[in-house]
Amino acid sequence: MELIALGDRDHADMVRAVTYGRQSHKSETDSQASPQMQKDKGVAYINSQDNWRHVGHYEDVGLSGYDPNVYRPDFERLMEDARQRKFDVVVIYMLSRLTRQGAAEAMKIQQELASHGVALVSTQEPFINTSDDNPFGVAFFALIAGLAHQESKNKSKFIRDAFAALKAKGSHSSGPVPYGFEAEPVNVDGLTVRLLKPGQTSDAEIGPESTPADNVMEIIEAAESGLTENAIAVRMTGRGARTPLASLDEEAAKARIAAAQKRRKNGTEDTAKLEWSDQVVRRILRDPRLAGFAIGPVDPKTRRRQILRDEQGQPVRPHEGFITPKRWYDLQALLDGRKRTRRVDRAGTMTFLGSWGVLRCGLCGAGMTVSNMNGTYVCNLRRSVGDVAKHVVRIAMEDTDNVVATRLWAKVATLDPENDDDVDILAAAAERFAVQGADPEAAAELAEQEAQLHHVQSSMEELYQDRRDGLYEGTTGRAAFKETILKYQQHEARCVARIDELKAAVTTATRLPLDEWAADSDNGDPMEPGGLWDRWDVPERRAFLALFADRVIVNPNTTRRGSSWDRVNGRVEIEWATPERSDEDNESVTA
Template identity: 30%
Template sequence: MPPGRLSKLEPFLDASHPIGAAAFALLAALAKQDSDIKAERPRGAKGEIRAVGGRHSGSAPYGMRAVREKIGNLVVSVLEPDEDNPDHVAIVERMVEMSFAGISDNKIATTLESEDVPAPGEAERRATEKRMQSIKKRRVSKEASPIRWRAQTVRWILSHPAIGGFASERVKRGKAYVNVIARDEGGSPLTPHRGVVAGAKWLELQEQRSKRNKTNRQPGGEATPTLLSGWRFTTCGICTGSMGQSKNNGGQDYYMCANPKGHGGLSIKRKDADDYVTGRVWARLAAADVDDNEDREWLAEAALRFALQRDLSGVQEERRETAAHLGHVRNSIAELQADRKAGLYRGRDELAMWRATMAQYRTFEDQCTARLEALDEQTTAAIQVPSDWFEPDEDPLGAGSPWAAWDVFKRREFLDLFLSGVSIGPGRDPESRKYIAIEERVMLHWRHLETDEDHEDDEETPAAV
């Protein structure tokens, strides 16, 4: 067949012919469909991987490595302690213990730096030529300098859910992205990884790092730890700021407001405050009547807290973990609500995502609350405050008493069973300038068990779309 007659005999190959134009349009549509199917496959795979908590992108956190394992019908990347670099794992474990001891992230970073511990950015798998060039471009100084440990680095490592075995996802908090626990449709945490520390311990660490009252918080510098300061237990009754330590010219020890501007440096003698607060707590304990419903409930609550501190049984271990999960999810709920109020969720799709995430969190919150109630029913009746705390003929603060044998941190734990804090008021009347008695200056905030009402939030007004 002579060339040139092909398009006339087979018009579907001639784009100028109506049949050819239709054929080419059909071919283009099929190609587009095939392209969409191929693009959807990795998106679907990523969704399935995310649903089981497997990693689908990004590098493993410091001290961990990715390995391929089968979960259900999927082969995914899960994380485990890095056996190829056991020194990295040991460093993460050490950082966890330092943070539990109340040492700040900045102090942890400077300690590791002073010991010439290589920073995570110096690790072989991260110190790639491309990454090092990127870091160099971001630096203000042109002088070459090593990557150093920083407080931000420590914070990123210790707050990463994978350290506790939890799956993670990145969410926006303000202008920055943070790693949070990934959850299933019911709100339960996904736990595909093998953490450097147990999940319960990681949750407890996050609680320790976020809560205000840290009974074991070590003071910085050369300061000597004292009973009522150093763990944000004692506050100024005027500005609600923390009370720190101070000495006057005579060498007497005082608790002084750390933010004295505007109220003349409110302070109180340390011994007077210590003795008064301690005496009040022990006096109420000694006067408690187990036949009185209010006193019996108060003692039961304190006994339960004491059990949680001492971890007296396997049931208490489960309760501690469940309570940690509950605290973590409630913090997540508060953060999500704050983000919405700040206008970070706009438009129909973003609001739908917000509601779906909130529903997950609320479902899991209800599960934790119900489980805690069941565990408390098993334990409350059997738990007792130590009997040596109720010696009627003994001075509770004198020689040979439990209090006298305890160090400052043990004493803090004791006070934390019964008090949520102490407020110190002015020492003089502003009008008459007369001294105010200590019992009128010091307010004790007695503890009670948290209930659902303590965490109920008002319904929010939908954000503007």
């Protein structure tokens, strides 16, 4: 290490000095970690030196000096300006503010500065002074750097242990508070944990004045109505709603953007504008904290936040959520394509069959939506997918509604308890009707247990796939896999047992009112004007169809002969309901 002769330069009458400060977490106190305190001490030191002048300040707040993967924008700017010889001395409060990565990293930084004629001075560590004013600086520099590194190692272990204890209680122990939430300190079993709750809402329309909590609920409700993540992003951008990034203060937003720039491989131009994107919307919708769950590690494959589970595999739910667990599980099923998606079509209208997943294209199996221009249901596959060529399958809406309703009531009227296929339909319908008619608490619990079951089974499938992909190799990896899959299996077993109990309870206490439905109309025809079907609204008609049928298949048109009714009748198939079975060979009965 060499000493820098500050007097041996062209501008010998003036030494240009800059200050640098860093803190892992922003604090405005008078502690040594305070960025303002670091700057004040540095400026005071500079003013105490003859012919020294303060010509600039560099500062990184909320950024670690220990983690080599953390990008510190002002540190990088400091080093670049040193290379251009814009100053002669860097003044720091303590060496730990410059780096905590140990003697080797500290020496590397000092040598880079020295190669450009820049000295390094610490206001609180007099032996760290590489100017020619202090010949002892060289001898003690590496020792102080090594001690700073050891201090960070000890501190990091303490922090890891503390975080483990807090996380077991479900505390939000690190990182920024998720968008739309507030964090409240609460004492739990002698530990102060930070529990989340939804932030303040307002009466403002969604836009520049709406709060983050307002925006979160808008996104949830838009997704539940069937809008895609991209469509939601376009809507939120159009309304001027503040994004998670725009909701941060200027300093935090600057650091977030700088970190994102550093991660990009192609230059530093920031392409992530302060606009909503489908990725941002998806991240919000996928967050288990929406339902009050504590989060565990991020899944390395899907990059989704996983639910933290206790030793019995049960989800840890310490927070106050925006929505209920049942609603969140349903939302995940919708996003995964496991739940019938839209309740309304793209124009915002509700039809009997369109846009809720029951009406399926006979060529590609996709759900059919509504074309309001000519009153049809349509599947428009704009490009080939696998063996399925692009196509347009269209069918008249009114005739299709009438064909399906007529066949539905005919099937209900002729169900035969001596026929095995009809017994299956009756059993499935009775179970579904019982769930519909159960008391709200029992119905809600059953729905939540079923949603949890689907979620944990999907998680198990992903975990097994990760193991097949080699993500759990070695002794540590196998132990982690075994521990995780055991928790999932325990949770799955509890869900299955509770679902069986709830279904048995509601089904034995309920019967299908087939006679009442048939006797409701004067001449026994529920589809006559003023009859039961005529009086029901669209949601009631959908609920009735869902009792007895799983899907309505629309096949391509193969003839122009006959009336519109006849052509539609020849193209429509109904897959009648069957009770859930544990075997994988369960197939629907088609008529």
